[in-house]
Amino acid sequence: MTRAPVVLWFRRDLRLGDHAALLAAAEHGDRVLALYVLDDALIRPAGSPRVAFLLGCLRALDEQLGGRLMVVEGEPATEVVKAARAIGASAVHVSADTAPYGRRRDAEVAKALAEHGIEWVETGSPxxxxxxxxxxxxxxxxxxxxxxxxxxxxxxxxxxADTGPSLVDWLEPRGSVSLPEVPAPEGMTLPEPGExxxxxxxxxxxxxxxxxxxxxxxxxxxxxxxxxxxxxxxxxxxxxxxxxxxxxxxxxxxxxxxxxxxxxxxxxxxxxxRPETARRNYDRRFDAMPCDTGKAAQVAFEQWCEGRTGYPIVDAGMRQLLAEGWMHNRVRMVVASFLVKDLHLPWRWGARHFMRHLVDGDLASNQLNWQWVAGCGTDAAPYFRIFNPLTQGEKFDPSGDYVRAYVPELREVSGKAVHKLRERPEDYPEPMVDHAAERQVALERYGAVTGR
The missing domain is CATH 1.25.40.80 (Serine Threonine Protein Phosphatase 5, Tetratricopeptide repeat)
Incomplete structure (x- = not known):
């Protein structure tokens, strides 16, 4: 007796190897429809670097599948049910999504499928x-x-999991839409996409x-x-x-x-x-933490975004982000500390900027790493950790090569002198703030919140 086909709905699992949900789908049905839903709720807030890389990964997956990836656009609760019913599927298989939006979306899709007698099966996770x-x-x-x-x-x-493209008989897609063309920002070279x-x-x-x-x-x-x-x-x-x-x-x-x-x-x-920590402080005491706002704060934020702070390691990191859609992890901590503890700006501003430009922008890692640096996250005693951008540069970029790679105004400055400039090129800005003075301001503000 021929078993009914099933749907494998790809989300954050754009591969065919070591794919637990694919293995479960193969055990459930010999014939599988590979499905991806272009969900505006996820596409809209993502920046063009991440969307461009995602689309490249989808094209690579489609090639692995011999052109049999079905791509649809719209509300998942509508589109997944429509695709499953069109092939007479008995089940929809997925890798579980544990992020706040994903959990809400999946509950809606599972409910809609159940109304048509279609099973919802979660196996594995990212x-x-x-x-x-x-x-x-x-x-x-x-x-x-x-x-x-x-x-x-x-x-x-x-x-x-021992899986691959030949594990099942992939069904030909019906009504698949063409993937949109979303180029990366001009001059940005993204990583080669795909498994x-x-x-x-x-x-x-x-x-x-x-x-x-x-x-x-x-x-x-x-x-x-x-x-x-x-x-x-x-x-x-x-x-x-x-x-x-x-x-x-x-x-x-x-x-x-x-x-x-x-x-x-x-x-x-x-x-x-704690799904609310995507937007709110993990440690709610820090809701009372004063942050600078207003026009001057916005101007300072824009200088930070552009890599024009006058602190070489900070500027190199921010410019690397704009040039590559990626930033070295140590430098992410340095630039984040500078934003919240030297400029006294809300961590959410920086987190939003990162998510707009990072190819690897991940809600959990991004938001909670920002909170870790800002002192309102999971670390037990973070309030006194204030990265000194000068000593961080000297310690982790001792030759100055990283700064010179991304800050062309400083390419004529040799060695580690690039971090503590005795003389500045005319086209490179003076420091926005005095780190030592702003460190004291930050400690006072943190002390008022923590009582230390």
């Missing part, structure tokens, strides 16, 4: 451990990273990068990071694949990389339990 599964012995969620990491490691994760590109990047890093990752990952002047964040954002590679390849590797670099993957899972877990 994380090695699905958010919500790692808890304290009493069932409460973890609020601090270090104990979460220990529990996360003890919990463990499944081995990669195959992600695996090439990972294989290259395994060969050369793991050995020194723990030492080089904080150095923006060196190619010391994996550069996998855009691929993880869209699920072109699953973190379980990476962790499996690191299994048994006890080198410091491998342990540091496992830790960075765990940070991503921790923030997803925090957002799962």
């Amino acid at each position: 994380y090695a451990v699905k958010p919500g599964r790692v808890t304290k012995p009493d069932g409460d969620p973890y609020r601090v990273f270090t104990p979460f990491r220990r529990a996360w490691g003890r919990h463990g994760w499944r081995r990669p 195959e590109a992600a695996l090439r990047v990972w294989d290259a890093f395994l060969g050369d990068g793991v050995e020194t990752y723990h030492e080089d990952r904080d150095r923006p002047d060196l190619p010391g990071t994996t550069r996998l964040s855009p691929y993880l954002r869209w699920g072109c590679v699953h973190p379980r694949t990476l962790l499996a390849d690191l299994d048994g590797d006890t080198r410091p670099g491998a342990e540091a990389l496992r830790g960075e993957l765990c940070w991503r899972e921790f923030h997803a877990d925090v957002l799962f339990h």
Whole structure:
């Protein structure tokens, strides 16, 4: 007896390898319709770099499927049901989405499908451990990273799923729309999209990068990071694949990389339990924290966005973001600290700017990392952590090569002197603020909130 076909609705899992939902779909039905929904609720707030990369990943997935990816546009609760009914599907399979919007959307889609007798099946998630599964012995969620990491490691994760394009018979799409053309900003070169590109990047890093990752990952002047964040954002590679390849590797670099993957899972877990933290302070005491607003604050924010602060490491980071749709993680912390603790501006302003320009913009990681730097997040005692942009530049860009790569006005300044300029080129601005003075202002404001 021929089994009814099923739908595999792709979202943040744009790959065919190590795909748990694909494996479940294959067990449910031999014939599978590959579906993607262009959802305006997600497309509209995303900046053009992220949308352009997403569309590239969809084209790469379609090519892997031999042109059999069905793309539709509209409300998911309408379009998924329509696609499923058109093929007489018995079920719709997905990787679970645990973000605030995704949970609401999926509840609506599952309800609409149930009205037509179509099963909703969630298998796996974009994380090695699905958010919500790692808890304290009493069932409460973890609020601090270090104990979460220990529990996360003890919990463990499944081995990669053995899946690929030939696992099922992919149905020909009916009524698929053409993917829109959304170019990246002029002059910006995005990473090569898709699963195959992600695996090439990972294989290259395994060969050369793991050995020194723990030492080089904080150095923006060196190619010391994996550069996998855009691929993880869209699920072109699953973190379980990476962790499996690191299994048994006890080198410091491998342990540091496992830790960075765990940070991503921790923030997803925090957002799962506290969905309001996408917009509001995790520590509600900081609702009383005074921030600068008004016309002068807006002008200062625009200078920060443009990389015209007069602090070389900050300006290099902000210009890298505009040039590449990406910024080195250490520099992300430095520029974020400068915005909230030197300029005294709301962290939400910076988080919104990042999400508009980052190719790897991820709600949980972005919002909660911003809160970590701003002092209102999950860290137990963050109020006194104020990054000095001068010493950070000297420590992590000791040769000055990173600054010179992105701030052409300073290319004639040699060595680490680029960080503490004795003389400034005429076309490079003076510092917007005095860091030492603004540090004291920040400490006073934090002290008023924390009572310390």
